[in-house]
Amino acid sequence: MQKKEKTIRGVGKLYIQRSEQFQLKQVVSDFIENLIELSAKNAARHVSVIEYATFCYGELQMHSIIVPALANLTDCFILEYPIRRGKSDNSGRVDYYCVNEVGTAKEYNLFLELKCGRQGIPNDKFRKRNIDLWDEVNRQLEDVAQEIRQYKDFYNKNVVRVCMEIITLYADNSRIDKIDSDTLLEALQISTNTLRCNGAASPNISVLWKFHPNIVDKAVDEYNPRRKFLGLLFLCRVMPPILPTRNL
Template identity: 75%
Template sequence: MQKTEKTIRGVGKLHIQRSERFPLKKAVSNFIENLIELSAKNAKKHISLAEYATFCYGELQMHSIIAPAIAKLTNCFIMEYPIRRGISDNSGRVDYYCINEVGTAKEYNLFLELKCGRQGIPNENFRKKNIELWHEANKQLEGISQEIQQNKDFYGKTVMRVCMEVIVLYADTSKGEQIKSNILQDALNISVDTLAPLGFVPNLNVLWEFHPDIVEKAVDEFNNSRQFWGLLFLCRVMRPILPE
């Protein structure tokens, strides 16, 4: 596994883990890393203006920092893209459908499915609900492969799929525990170690460790004793569906 770190001034640190190699894996991973970095900058701006981490409350709110980042990085995209997840399913949707690298030899279609969960820290176990969300995202994206293969003329280019589960890391201030970088990194490792043996192995994982100024301001507006410390982005870049 390849591990790197990146510091973003006023935003915090990104701790990045990459594994697996296959066609377009690097290009898609680069896109997702850039997406996470821009999303973090969007989140920092929101916290600076509102003094609340509103994006931390669920999937619908998380779109508010991710969608603007995607708009800057992709050639074009559609949210809530309608697509069947099997012969009998006419109502399926994928959170984001993007067309990237238009006009180049690397042009590809990207389907991105987003799920959001929470995790208290320090932690020894990954929440069962977070595991369920991970399985749901992967099953949903695996289910669209038949539709894509049946409509080769429409999609035309290589199709890539990415499952992304964003986990909000929070601590209860009433317990008086000191939260340091190693505790956040432990949360990342516990998450990956829990999911890997269960199938659908995450192969691109990023911990955004909040800058201290963000931690100070990012209080849960519905629970004053809950402090947000970072976000985990657990991602699985799936193998390509190649055009014939």
């Protein structure tokens, strides 16, 4: 497993873990890492302006920091992309459809599905709700493979699917003094270990964003003033690509 750390002035620190290697994994993982970094900068700017961590409340709010990052990183993208899922051919939507690296040998289509959960720390158990969300996001993206193969004239480039679950880490004010970097890293390790042992596919790029102290101080929980937000976990699975020359 590859590990690295990155400090972003005024934003905090990113702890990045990567595993697995297959075609396009490096390229897509680099994209996801850049997406997380830009989203963190957007979030920090948001908190500095209004002093609320609105993005922490769920998937719909999380779009507010991710979409501006996508606009900077992709050649083009569509939100809520309509698609057919699974053998029953049910209609559905994927959160983000992106076209990246256009005009290069690395050009690929990206389907990115997002789920959001919460986790109180310190805690030695990963919430069942968060496990269920991980299973759901993986199942949803597994099911879109049928359309990709069926409409091969449209999806005529490499297609990569990425599952992303973002977990808000919070603690009661009375426990803040006991929370340090090790506590946050332990939350990351517990989450990845739990998903690995759960039998589903494991994350192969995981990032902890430890909030800068200024963000922790300013980011008020509008619904529970006894809590403080301390960071975000980005648990991601880059699926092996569907290759037009081999699989279609």
